[in-house]
Amino acid sequence: EPQNNQNQYRFFAAALLSMAVLFGWQYFFAPVPPAVDNANTAANANVAQPQTVTTTPQTQPQLPTEPAQATPDTTPNRLITIKSPLYEVTLDSKGAVATSWILLKNKTKDGEYPIFADGSTDADKKPLQLISQKALAQTPRDVPFRLITADQNISNIANDRNYQVSGVEDAITLAAGEERRIDFTLTGDNGVEVKKSFLFRADSYVADLSVDLKQNGQIVPNTRLAIGASIGDHAINHHTFYQIESEAVAAVNQDIVRHQGYYSFDYNVEGKASLNVPGMVDWAGVSDSYFAMAAIPATQTQGLEIHAVKYDVDTQPYYKSIFGWIIRSPETKETRHLVTAYLPINADGSVTKVFTGTKDYFLLNPLGEQLSKDVGRNLDFVNLINFSNYAIIRWIVKPLSVPILSALNFFNGLTNNYGVAIIVFTFLFYSLLFPLRWKQSKSFKKAASNAPKMKELQEKIKDMQKKGVPMDDPRMRELQMQQLKMTKDALPIGGCLPMLLQFPLLIAFYTAITIALDARQASFMWLPDLSAADPWHLLEFGFAGSMVLAMKFTPTAPAVTPEQQMQQKMMMYLMPVMMLWVMWTAPSGLLLYWFFGNVVSFGQQMIINRLNKTNEPPEAEIVDVVPKNAKKVKGKPKLSTS
Numbered sequence: 325e326p327q328n329n330q331n332q333y334r335f336f337a338a339a340l341l342s343m344a345v346l347f348g349w350q351y352f353f354a355p356v357p358p359a360v361d362n363a364n365t366a367a368n369a370n371v372a373q374p375q376t377v378t379t380t381p382q383t384q385p386q387l388p389t390e391p392a393q394a395t396p397d398t399t400p401n402r403l404i405t406i407k408s409p410l411y412e413v414t415l416d417s418k419g420a421v422a423t424s425w426i427l428l429k430n431k432t433k434d435g436e437y438p439i440f441a442d443g444s445t446d447a448d449k450k451p452l453q454l455i456s457q458k459a460l461a462q463t464p465r466d467v468p469f470r471l472i473t474a475d476q477n478i479s480n481i482a483n484d485r486n487y488q489v490s491g492v493e494d495a496i497t498l499a500a501g502e503e504r505r506i507d508f509t510l511t512g513d514n515g516v517e518v519k520k521s522f523l524f525r526a527d528s529y530v531a532d533l534s535v536d537l538k539q540n541g542q543i544v545p546n547t548r549l550a551i552g553a554s555i556g557d558h559a560i561n562h563h564t565f566y567q568i569e570s571e572a573v574a575a576v577n578q579d580i581v582r583h584q585g586y587y588s589f590d591y592n593v594e595g596k597a598s599l600n601v602p603g604m605v606d607w608a609g610v611s612d613s614y615f616a617m618a619a620i621p622a623t624q625t626q627g628l629e630i631h632a633v634k635y636d637v638d639t640q641p642y643y644k645s646i647f648g649w650i651i652r653s654p655e656t657k658e659t660r661h662l663v664t665a666y667l668p669i670n671a672d673g674s675v676t677k678v679f680t681g682t683k684d685y686f687l688l689n690p691l692g693e694q695l696s697k698d699v700g701r702n703l704d705f706v707n708l709i710n711f712s713n714y715a716i717i718r719w720i721v722k723p724l725s726v727p728i729l730s731a732l733n734f735f736n737g738l739t740n741n742y743g744v745a746i747i748v749f750t751f752l753f754y755s756l757l758f759p760l761r762w763k764q765s766k767s768f769k770k771a772a773s774n775a776p777k778m779k780e781l782q783e784k785i786k787d788m789q790k791k792g793v794p795m796d797d798p799r800m801r802e803l804q805m806q807q808l809k810m811t812k813d814a815l816p817i818g819g820c821l822p823m824l825l826q827f828p829l830l831i832a833f834y835t836a837i838t839i840a841l842d843a844r845q846a847s848f849m850w851l852p853d854l855s856a857a858d859p860w861h862l863l864e865f866g867f868a869g870s871m872v873l874a875m876k877f878t879p880t881a882p883a884v885t886p887e888q889q890m891q892q893k894m895m896m897y898l899m900p901v902m903m904l905w906v907m908w909t910a911p912s913g914l915l916l917y918w919f920f921g922n923v924v925s926f927g928q929q930m931i932i933n934r935l936n937k938t939n940e941p942p943e944a945e946i947v948d949v950v951p952k953n954a955k956k957v958k959g960k961p962k963l964s965t966s
Contacts, residue, residue, distance in 0.1 A: 402417040404492060405496065425680055441559035442561075471550075475544075478514075481514075521533070529687075530677055533675070547668070551619050561642060562644075563658065567856060571610070575608070576608075614682060617678065622699065623670065641655070647905075679695075688709060711839070724832035728832055742854055754924040761929070765936060781803055837913040851916075866919050872896060
């Protein structure tokens with residue numbers, strides 16, 4: 325389904341189109357003088373020092389081998405559960421992998437609060453399970469911390485055998501300030517030795533993982549650590565442009581790359597696909613809109629691979645567009661994707677840091693700075709948050725989104741309601757734009773008053789052109805000078821400025837709402853979740869109606885011809901219909917901002933119209949009878965002496 329394409333592409337394209345139509349409507353109607361790389365072969369050497377590429381010495385080429393007959397696994401299976409105030413994790417001794425990861429709280433320097441899965445209510449609070457049950461059911465299990473090597477036999481031993489776990493009980497509870505180390509060891513066939521050591525901290529979302537993988541005493545090269553598949557909130561009924569599926573994300577060559585399951589892969593007949601990501605990797609992981617798991621190797625590595633599997637699931641009935649809603653044709657299925665990052669690591673016992681938590685800016689910003697110090701290189705870890713898929717837009721939007729997030733966070737702290745915080749922010753922001761709107765109104769009003777004279781000048785210029793008068797003729801130049809004088813103080817840029825200021829703010833606010841964790845499951849009036857669409861779609865229609873009113877009462881460039889007048893009327897009603905389609909599944913918090921902004925704009929325009937009217941001199945009026953209250957003009961009329 326095209327519905328699952330990039331989560332921001334349609335919004336940006338529609339917003340740009342909207343602005344283009346608005347500008348054309350207001351100013352220009354007057355007569356005018358992935359190449360995808362399939363990863364079907366083993367990657368090159370993956371371990372590198374910062375700024376350099378280090379190739380692992382090859383003692384003997386590794387040829388494809390058939391899986392060897394394994395000796396019976398006599399080690400008993402154990403499930404180790406680690407519970408802290410922030411999370412609850414289950415590690416399976418079979419493969420020493422994570423089979424459950426539940427987030428309990430979001431904690432920042434400003435406070436903490438419990439978090440639950442999508443669709444939770446006060447009466448039914450669902451645990452936020454980050455590991456997909458579909459991934460657990462795969463063969464082999466597609467779960468975090470599996471080891472992938474160029475030798476399938478080694479991979480099978482490392483992932484399918486039970487490890488020895490000593491010195492810990494099956495249930496571990498970490499109190500505030502505590503930490504616990506858990507060692508998994510395995511001695512397998514063919515001289516394979518594996519040791520995985522986990523270090524969990526009660527007060528941190530970052531765990532340490534060290535992997536020591538050897539064969540016959542030699543470190544196994546080209547070892548990759550699986551992150552995923554599809555870490556995120558798996559209670560979501562269906563995904564949209566704004567509530568995305570889990571995607572792979574990585575910091576590669578000082579940039580951020582993202583690969584969603586729908587648009588990044590070419591799937592084979594079995595529904596599987598993979599791709600190589602060339603370049604030096606600082607960190608890589610998997611995340612959805614609000615939650616992530618990302619691993620940071622001890623040094624930069626290369627040879628990152630992304631693997632994906634697609635599958636269909638049954639869903640509760642939903643309408644993917646306004647057209648389906650109108651004809652009452654719901655969808656009951658959705659194609660989803662398991663996306664896993666295969667991150668190259670140092671299998672020599674070096675520590676790989678693993679973050680598993682929320683994508684809260686107020687958590688990741690200070691955490692990223694600390695992680696950069698710990699590993700000795702700049703990580704830009706806050707870019708785990710999707711400020712934009714496009715670098716050029718990210719460069720503009722990120723500096724604007726962060727102050728908006730801070731302002732909304734501040735007002736939310738004052739009002740204790742995120743919806744009220746959005747309304748307060750919107751009112752204050754539009755109040756700052758009031759002087760610019762007033763100037764815009766004056767510019768258009770002056771242009772409207774000049775319209776008849778401008779039309780007359782245009783007709784004169786056309787007549788002179790038909791008569792063959794050249795443009796450099798003094799008479800033609802005089803008419804052009806008159807046109808130039810009439811445009812003084814009524815330049816289009818004066819009217820464009822408020823919209824030019826609002827456009828990047830609109831994109832930034834869209835970004836802030838879609839990444840603000842506090843907006844998730846924040847209720848306001850009839851809206852149960854400001855990060856999701858309005859379940860009753862009242863805001864969508866209210867937004868479209870308020871857009872019609874705002875456009876109807878906002879001064880525009882004068883329409884000189886009947887065709888232009890018709891075009892303006894068409895745009896007045898066509899634009900809201902188009903935006904209604906675009907914003908059908910938009911977060912209700914974004915629609916609340918835009919709807920209330922239109923209401924404030926309408927009120928401001930009424931004030932501006934009244935102010936402009938009181939400043940106008942009374943027009944001359946010809947009457948047949950002099951009113952009784954008319955004052956007599958003093959003085960005698962001057963007589964002409966001619």
